[in-house]
Amino acid sequence: MNVYKAPIRDLLFALEAFDYSERVASLEEFRDFDIETVEAILQSGADVLTKELLPLNRVGDEEGLKWDPQTGEVTMPTGFRDAYRMLVREGMIGITGPAQYGGGGGPESLSTTLGEISTATNKSFSMAPGLTRGLVDALLHHATEAQKDKYLPKLVSGEWSGTMCLTEPQCGTDLGLVRSKATAEGDHFRISGTKIWISFGEHDMSDNIIHFVLARLPDAPEGIKGLSVFIVPKLLDDGATNGVMCTGLEHKMGIKASPTCVIELDNSIGYLVGKPHKGMRAMFTMMNVARLHVGMEGIALGEIAYQTAVAFAKDRRQMRALDSEKSEFDQPADCIMVHPDIRRQLLNIKATTEAMRALAVWGAVEHDVSTYHPDAAVRQEADDLVQLLTPLIKAYCTERGFFNISDAMQVCGGAGYTTDWDIEQYMRDERIALIYEGTNHIQALDLVGRKLPRHGGRLFQVFSARITSLIRSSADEPKMSEFLAPLKAISKQTTGVTMELAGRAMEDNEVAGAVGTNYLTLLSLCALTYAMAVEARHALANPGPHSDTKLKTVRWFNDMVLPEADSLVRKVAAGKGNMFDFDVDEF
């Protein structure tokens, strides 16, 4: 059963709370994207996506993909190809692509918010344009003008789609182990190797597939500093094949309409992007945006699962209210919305989803400022925040989103466990988001091993300064005090833990690995509390029904979700514990 109403009002609320109009729409590049325009695009996007993609979601799960072992061709589920081509024709794929290559030219703030809606309606499908978008970003920053002119227009429109060919059988997280080989031949290279986990590595929706392939030149140093990156088209300019073959599909728990391919490159023609041995740079370019979008997956599927559970709960009658004043005695039983535990579960989902949405929108706004603001210092500060927030958004939102979907299922009882209510598909589809685009622990290592120490801790200082600034500038608003008190408390607690961790990690770098995941969750709660306080301030300044509900939701978050920080503080303090007292055979 498909239940979905795109949360446009709350997305706009988050954009406005984080000063989208002043900080993004005021930039030269985005003057055509005022908040009313963003609203119109989100609305028309939501209309199309809900109409075209949502009905295909269960079809894709049930029908899955067909792979022909002779040709390597992959056939998408019924309706996917037509829907994709319609979206290309309507300009939906390119809506946030760069204007100079035919895109709509919208900001990341639009792309992120539209991305939530797109993922909610059909996560498998939405991965295709998402991957293409990543390739567009990488080429924009690292390709030659000739390469850009050749590839970007069709990638931006979606006529061609893109992939990221990183992983190989012997390496997932550890790309230093990549073995694919590239040898020079005239103006191009010849690439051979086996790539695995290649999402949309082969499919029938676009006219061509442009693979972005990590490989090693003959003179390359070992490890991650010896990787170069190449454009390898599935079809060459004359339409001839290029030795790129899908030799198998993974069988997965979810995202069953997203082909996860084994790709064999057999002497395929490739074009070097950027300098030799500097391939990881281009990968890192797209990583922040890609991780932001993966974080949105947890928000998107948590939201649609929540809406499904609310629809179920409003309809279902079981037992009597514990408070007899809430009973409807003319009915055989009361609506389960009167039961405290149903409310508790639904409000936990609602509060965390809205807090995560605010956090992700904040990250997107900072991304736009970091890229386009005319003042280098402003760009730098925004970039510091993007760097710090990205691992939080990717890891926290995917994990919490998964738990939220599980809670939504629980609200529906046995019905939620059946395919009748789709929640079970959301759970299966969401689970991979904790793993791909850098596992959640890789995010934690990125946070504690790279982002915290960088520039003498400057990123965390910038983050703390934002919190301090909100507290100071709201000090005169009596209605803000209830929201500032928990923010002050969690900020103080988190800062203390961060300082202590910095000291301990210098003495023993295994400590950072051991506590990274719990620390990331703790810092995420701090960031979410801040994001909710920002929304509370915006709500107080803009009274109305949505603002009224928002204030209640922020209160719930502070009273019922934020206490999770207490346990995390203790877990981080416990450090490695006795984990290395165990011999491998004792596991």
Place this chain on the structure above:
Amino acid sequence: MNVYKAPIRDLLFALEAFDYSERVASLEEFRDFDIETVEAILQSGADVLTKELLPLNRVGDEEGLKWDPQTGEVTMPTGFRDAYRMLVREGMIGITGPAQYGGGGGPESLSTTLGEISTATNKSFSMAPGLTRGLVDALLHHATEAQKDKYLPKLVSGEWSGTMCLTEPQCGTDLGLVRSKATAEGDHFRISGTKIWISFGEHDMSDNIIHFVLARLPDAPEGIKGLSVFIVPKLLDDGATNGVMCTGLEHKMGIKASPTCVIELDNSIGYLVGKPHKGMRAMFTMMNVARLHVGMEGIALGEIAYQTAVAFAKDRRQMRALDSEKSEFDQPADCIMVHPDIRRQLLNIKATTEAMRALAVWGAVEHDVSTYHPDAAVRQEADDLVQLLTPLIKAYCTERGFFNISDAMQVCGGAGYTTDWDIEQYMRDERIALIYEGTNHIQALDLVGRKLPRHGGRLFQVFSARITSLIRSSADEPKMSEFLAPLKAISKQTTGVTMELAGRAMEDNEVAGAVGTNYLTLLSLCALTYAMAVEARHALANPGPHSDTKLKTVRWFNDMVLPEADSLVRKVAAGKGNMFDFDVDEF
């Protein structure tokens, strides 16, 4: 990939730590079941189950069930029928059934421990004898001698299987809404109605299926006090059909080899069990054992997922150790077992699984004592503990088991998300355990609404007395102090919360509903800490490799899992929060 070694050593360790030999094997009824006999039965059971059922587990998931809409017949996946009949022939189904009806006569302590192994090898399959066992218990306590003589021998052997027909379309949790009708006719009744969620309501493994059906007599009072229970065989004595038809199967996220049936009863002949309108009594009889066994499902699937993740982690090489002394520089990368976060996740699973196993074994031992001890006072005390521990075991173990499986998947990265490693099936199969046999929140309501207030709080006092007794009797053992300190702390904390909750719940009974789930988790952590301290004492008294590892595992539990209590204390203190400030339309 099937990885499973039955955790017999740890099961026996738990039994011995909870004085199985002194408390259960010493009982008249179980003198043939000394610990060596239990070990032999577990070992031979594990051999058979691992050989016969484990290979069918993935088969069952992939092939699923066939239902013929014309006849209503359900065909089990390939191999299930033969395996079932082999287990009947070998006496495996009846091994813990009552001796006077042909069973092996073993204690619940054996049934529970063997149940873990059976569920781990094939959860869907194991549900069939589990349900039959529940019916056997109900008939033993409530049927006439003639009924027992007629039905029990074949149910105990497994030649016939049993079901529980409770739920109807309009009622899941709320059985007071049951509408199925029973009318007297001679020495029997005629039953009509629609039952849903009937596990193994129809299948082809046994010669007959005995349905245990809740229905309402014409003169029955409304609500739950007007339900009677009836034996309704699928086939009558002469082999004729009895108007019992499977009119559909649910399509579920997991347990795809367990038929979840819609059962239509059309004027079916039924035999009243017990007194009119007292049907719920028989249901409650089997509920404690059934809930204990469902709790074991979280332990069982968490264990097999853990073993799978350990096998993966010991084989997989990625990145270098953070501590270079742990690196193997003759290899291209280090085994991921050196990475702190891999150890953290695996140890979290190991520690909680062993703690939950100890808790469940404790519950099973008390169950045996409560049923068979010659001294009524001893039986009473044991029963108090069974009543209190059952909701903890059912709810905590199923939820934690689900999270543990998710963590095991995370250890395996992308591979864990594929069907190659089976963990994704364990996750799907386990998820229902949080819902069925009384949702986890129903367990919480049972705990805070019935078990805590009963007899002026006596159940909790008995529980606390056990903790105090351990602390006092171990006070002279210096090596126990490290394990007693956290037990004292959590016990004090939990007692305080319990006392406060009792006061608040009297003033506002919605508070109990609002905090029940978090309170149950808190009390579970207290019970688990006690169970781990009992195991630590047993380990100290019985030195050896398993005991060495056990002590390390208890330390990990206390340092890394127990801190989760802090957040729960705060959440319980927050009570209802502002949950009723939200109008239904604000969700």
